[in-house]
Amino acid sequence: MTIISLLLLASLLPHLTFTARANVGIVNGREAKPHSRPYMVSVQFKEHHICGGFLVSDRFVMTAAHCRNNFPALTVVLGAHELQRKSENLVRIKVESYHQHPGYDAESLNNDLLLLKLEKNAQLNDNIKWISIPTEEGDIEAGSVCSVAGWGRLKTNGTASDCVMETNVMVMNNEKCESKWTKTAFSASLMMCVYGDGGSCEGDSGGPLICGDTAVGVSSFGDPDLCNSPELPEVYTKISAYLQWIKSLIGKVN
Template identity: 35%
Template sequence: MKVPGQFLLFHALICAASHEGSMQFMVSVQTENGHVCEGFLISEDFVVTAAQCDSGLKHVILGRHNWRNSNVKKIKISNQYKHQKYSDVHFGYDIMLLKLANKAPMGKNIKTIPLAERNMNLSANQECSVAGWGKTESTCGLVDDLRVVSVPIIDLNDCRQSWGGLPPNVICAGGKYTDKGFCQGDSGGPLVCNGKAVGIVSFNKNNNCKYPDVPNVYTDIRKHVDWIKYITIVNSCPL
């Protein structure tokens, strides 16, 4: 089920640019060569992203929907905390925390997003959203302006049957039953339901953004709330 590298956003005809007053928690996770994954700000000094994005990370970009904007804020990454059970997206636990070297300047263009509680319910066909700077077509390049699209939650049993099995602790949304979903370059971005981050973009099928037969798969944040709290508390020494 794994696709090499980063994978993941939406069909060009159905995605739309996100307006500057929304999604202020979105973060571009970058190497020295530029954008590789998404992330989202959960506190002044911690970003959540996918464990698959752990190679060569240097800094994050936040504060603008176009990460090439001259007014963006660049903050170095001081530490990476990949889930100890992660080895491959095949086996789940595709989650990682990034400790920022300096606190993000909270304000109009930079805000945190609350995490879903462990007992938060999701229902099939519930509309949520996913955003990113990834490709809008499998054969196209990454985009500079943040894109966002609504995706429906897909029943986990349906998703499991479609894939022929799934890793533990995942959520399925978009892809199957719709032409909406994520694509390459969106790994680590949040699935947002009712204003809370409930999932992390993990994998799709065969590096292909246009496939109606299987859903997109996200790491279920609700299953990792205690782990996130532990990492952030233990590593919350003053900067």
């Protein structure tokens, strides 16, 4: 390893050790069909993947607020399936401005939502498209089958995936989730829970929870010691609770 790469690693370490509870690849998943999720975004620092995200307009990426984590400058990569393949037509765009929800609390992870305004509009094509978000507030019915995707770790403390992985999950009843996480950690009005054979892991934070053709949640936190824990379900920021704030920044909601 060169001195430069060692220095880079050393500079990354303080940033990459933020709480596991907050940074919930996909475990027990499958490789997604390349570019079948053209809204997926890799949020990066110095060309290292740190979080997922998704395109909600041609100028804005939605992700989790905890993904900012004091990084001085983030970039986003659009149109990727395999992050390491230089032959792919990856599009890297710098972030022009960061719009963290004003009520974000780094301790409780309440309002864990961040909009990234890109330096320029994304050029949409077959591999780069935005995804719709809810148009009105409301809960997704418990038991609904939805999906999650990302480039995160493939198992607890395992290696990250180079390809987009995906898995199906089920929406959990709010009361059941609250009983597992307690009212202190889980807010039914602002969050939602999912569970299943597979789920998110470190590096998937900020990625979308997709129900039908709509992104309804943003991956926020899970069990600090075990990805896809049967005891502590994964928690997602509920997008529909924030529509007024989102519209104030990006205009109309897709």
